[in-house]
């Protein structure tokens with residue numbers, strides 16, 4: 001199959017005008033100009049996208065597909081109050097609700113051009129939804145408890161789920177990982193145990209880390225709303241918690257989680273340069289969630305420090321529960337604008353470009369997951385995870401810089417095709433692996449339950 005468009009963005013190299021990508025089976029076989037590939041493969045079936053960009057699919061480094069039906073439910077409160085309200089409301093859902101909410105998330109991912117997810121779940125709903133939809137990436141089994149006496153059973157349950165989810169995933173493009181939720185919801189022995197499971201089993205690991213100031217104050221000083229109201233709500237009020245005197249990053253370092261070879265920290269807003277040095281020296285990848293961090297009042301992550309210390313970084317959406325959509329164009333656009341907003345014109349080194357954000361959204365994100373040999377750019381031999389983004393709408397013309405158009409102009413409605421491993425999963429508003437009508441209807445029912 002030969003895909004052609006006005007622009008092909010391999011991301012790993014310069015863009016090609018009037019370009020083409022040759023797909024054979026689940027692989028990219030060749031990338032070049034449409035003229036040369038048509039001449040070399042005259043009998044190949046051609047799909048012409050016209051005034052569009054063909055590029056590698058987006059890597060959403062942080063999501064929770066199963067929370068998609070929470071969209072708009074808790075919109076105008078800062079992080080800790082948001083978290084408390086979500087935890088209270090989520091008790092109303094049953095297993096079928098979580099499953100269908102995850103289907104909605106998988107559907108929106110495809111529409112947004114996301115081909116790889118890094119999803120954290122404890123219900124396993126995302127495993128089923130992402131597998132059925134055809135998405136690739138990692139589904140992390142979340143673990144959490146502050147009670148020392150429950151650590152062993154939590155780890156045992158996680159081990160059983162990991163095995164079960166592996167058989168759901170089969171030999172498709174998804175794999176399983178483990179994710180202790182955060183420093184404020186995990187007993188230190190749980191952090192240690194999760195690290196051991198990841199190291200022994202060769203699994204990737206992830207943790208929400210240094211997101212809100214409340215988390216920072218809770219870990220370092222033992223105070224904040226997380227220390228009181230949240231712990232009471234979670235039933236951990238009587239579990240001892242002493243101020244640690246260190247930042248969340250240094251606290252997690254003490255319990256060995258950064259010894260996991262493929263470890264990703266999500267958010268990392270409340271960090272200083274010493275913390276960033278710790279993250280860099282342990283090769284911790286960062287899931288940067290600019291829109292969620294801003295919306296919940298967590299702050300703006302110091303991206304220039306991350307780059308200065310050579311961290312591996314990608315972009316995450318953190319699901320519609322906090323972010324309202326998983327529109328990856330919004331994520332790139334808001335991400336670059338926030339960084340420029342806290343920069344200065346003179347500081348050219350810190351003036352982030354559209355090109356950098358397209359790399360964060362694709363090839364750099366793939367590197368965080370250790371999948372950059374397989375995905376993240378359009379190169380012969382890599383998996384055919386390809387999206388087509390239309391640039392012909394009136395608000396998109398004229399354009400002669402595809403990077404600029406993707407970051408400053410396009411949105412998720414601009415995506416006209418999403419392909420994973422050579423399979424078209426979404427095309428011109430149609431979902432080929434998801435029952436979209438049912439997913440939308442169920443979303444309304446689930447949210448009525450949440451609001452009731």
Ligand SMILES: [Zn+2]
Pocket residue numbers: 062063064208266318
């Ligand atoms: Zn999250």
